[in-house]
Amino acid sequence: MPGDLDGNGSVDLSDAIIALKVLSGMKPAELVTPYAPSGSDVDGNLRVGIEEAAYILEDVAGLR
Ligand SMILES: [Ca+2]
Ligand SMILES: [Ca+2]
Secondary structure, eight states: OTTOTTOSSSOOHHHHHHHHHHHHTSSOHHHHGGGSOTTOOSSSSSSOSHHHHHHHHHHHTTOO
16 A cells, blocks of 8 residues: 555554654664555655655545
């Protein structure tokens, strides 16, 4: 599922937190990306980044 970075079957704020931690530098992408389920990558660049954060937040906000 696109955006489901923690693989719990839904896209929610916990996924947004993961993406935002990566973007803010609190967590290196190298520590997060290998554990993100295949298919969670939104833009296909094989990294957790701004695309995932935007997608997740739009999804949580009901904009998608
Ligand atoms: Ca999730
Ligand atoms: Ca990505």
